[in-house]
Amino acid sequence: MGGGIWRRVRQWFVHELAVDLGTANTLIYGRGRGLLVREPSVVAINKYTGALVAAGSEALAMLGREPRDVVVRYPMRDGAVADEHLTALMLGAFLERAGVQGFGQRVHILVGVPSSATDVERMALQEIAQRAGADRVHLVEEGLAVALGLELPQRNGCAHMIVDIGGGTTGVSIVSAYGLIAARALGVAGNEMTDAILEYLQQERGLLVGRQVAEEVKLELASALPFVVAGRKRVGGKSTLTGELEEVEVTAEEVARAIERPIRIIVNAVRAVIEMAPPDVAADIHQFGIVLTGGGSLVRHLDARLREELRLPVARAERPLEAVLLGMARLLERPELRERFRTNSPSPAWAETTLSEDAAPSPVIPISAWTQERPRRRHAMRG
Ligand SMILES: Nc1ncnc2c1ncn2[C@@H]1O[C@H](COP(=O)(O)OP(=O)(O)OP(=O)(O)O)[C@@H](O)[C@H]1O
Numbered sequence: 471m472g473g474g475i476w477r478r479v480r481q482w483f484v485h486e487l488a489v490d491l492g493t494a495n496t497l498i499y500g501r502g503r504g505l506l507v508r509e510p511s512v513v514a515i516n517k518y519t520g521a522l523v524a525a526g527s528e529a530l531a532m533l534g535r536e537p538r539d540v541v542v543r544y545p546m547r548d549g550a551v552a553d554e555h556l557t558a559l560m561l562g563a564f565l566e567r568a569g570v571q572g573f574g575q576r577v578h579i580l581v582g583v584p585s586s587a588t589d590v591e592r593m594a595l596q597e598i599a600q601r602a603g604a605d606r607v608h609l610v611e612e613g614l615a616v617a618l619g620l621e622l623p624q625r626n627g628c629a630h631m632i633v634d635i636g637g638g639t640t641g642v643s644i645v646s647a648y649g650l651i652a653a654r655a656l657g658v659a660g661n662e663m664t665d666a667i668l669e670y671l672q673q674e675r676g677l678l679v680g681r682q683v684a685e686e687v688k689l690e691l692a693s694a695l696p697f698v699v700a701g702r703k704r705v706g707g708k709s710t711l712t713g714e715l716e717e718v719e720v721t722a723e724e725v726a727r728a729i730e731r732p733i734r735i736i737v738n739a740v741r742a743v744i745e746m747a748p749p750d751v752a753a754d755i756h757q758f759g760i761v762l763t764g765g766g767s768l769v770r771h772l773d774a775r776l777r778e779e780l781r782l783p784v785a786r787a788e789r790p791l792e793a794v795l796l797g798m799a800r801l802l803e804r805p806e807l808r809e810r811f812r813t814n815s816p817s818p819a820w821a822e823t824t825l826s827e828d829a830a831p832s833p834v835i836p837i838s839a840w841t842q843e844r845p846r847r848r849h850a851m852r853g
Pocket residue numbers: 491492493494495496548549550635636637638639640659660661664685688689692763764765766767768769770790791
């Protein structure tokens with residue numbers, strides 16, 4: 471307390487930011503300031519000059535209807551940087567939105583990395599953050615960040631499993647109070663489900679639709695349990711036969727069948743990680759279960775599906791789209807944890823980073839400032 475003015479002055483000169491640079495969405499949190507940016511990870515670029523036309527939702531709005539001198543791109547793919555130049559442009563635009571202006575300001579950022587990221591990818595991320603305006607960059611394992619945000623591993627040394635189904639990757643991490651025990655990643659996640667719907671509509675219903683339309687169908691109808699779904703939606707597109715505009719009615723059951731393959735791949739990957747785990751870890755997972763997070767975990771009944779197939783407790787994080795950022799926000803607000811969590815070490819499939827066992831949840835984190843909810847108590851494992 472006290473020093474309120476000093477804090478404001480400091481905030482002007484020193485930006486301490488947490489960045490979740492996802493394949494689908496980018497979120498930025500500012501220490502002491504809350505959630506500053508939440509945008510789709512998309513850029514629109516002038517084809518001829520290479521200049522940035524728009525970033526985020528404005529760029530996404532152009533996707534599928536680009537002016538002819540503009541290309542719209544997702545600079546990240548499968549959780550990794552696909553185009554360094556475009557990623558730096560995009561991040562630069564978002565940092566600007568977060569209030570970073572460059573002159574005389576110091577910018578420290580914490581960037582989440584999927585545990586699958588290679589050393590080269592980690593270095594690339596660091597470089598990009600620097601190019602986008604950061605002068606200090608720390609990388610944080612996303613699985614650990616989620617666990618920290620949920621305060622999962624702080625109470626005991628037991629193993630917990632986090633399954634983060636994002637846009638491009640599904641990350642399966644096993645964490646404890648002492649750090650990351652193991653992590654595996656899979657290039658099948660939410661985008662794959664959208665693609666499956668797109669393909670289904672084209673092949674089975676003879677309808678060509680844009681990606682955004684397929685995405686809407688997914689958000690409205692997708693379910694991981696084909697037999698307990700209801701609902702239908704009229705979908706407009708182009709007939710593959712006549713090329714004319716056409717509308718068809720799609721049922722939730724069809725959509726469930728369409729996304730069955732990616733869902734099955736994800737379920738099997740989780741099962742495989744549990745099967746590979748040493749006995750004590752497997753026993754802990756059976757007891758404490760799995761926490762599902764990431765936007766892809768919002769597919770209806772995915773928790774029930776995993777529960778049924780794996781016979782373990784499964785709970786969905788309360789804010790799956792923000793769980794990584796929430797954990798990183800906690801690290802930002804608590805420098806002593808941050809030091810312990812620095813993960814600039816090379817690809818730790820078996821990491822050495824350690825979580826403090828006695829680290830009590832901090833009362834100073836203004837999580838409520840950006841979640842518009844009271845800070846959560848302990849995460850309820852059983853829903
Ligand atoms: N209600 C919903 N139902 C189903 N899927 C959803 C829902 N909301 C978001 N998604 C999907 O979640 C994905 C985005 O999730 P998220 O923002 O966690 O990914 P990301 O962090 O950008 O990607 P990654 O972690 O793979 O780099 C998208 O594929 C989106 O379609």
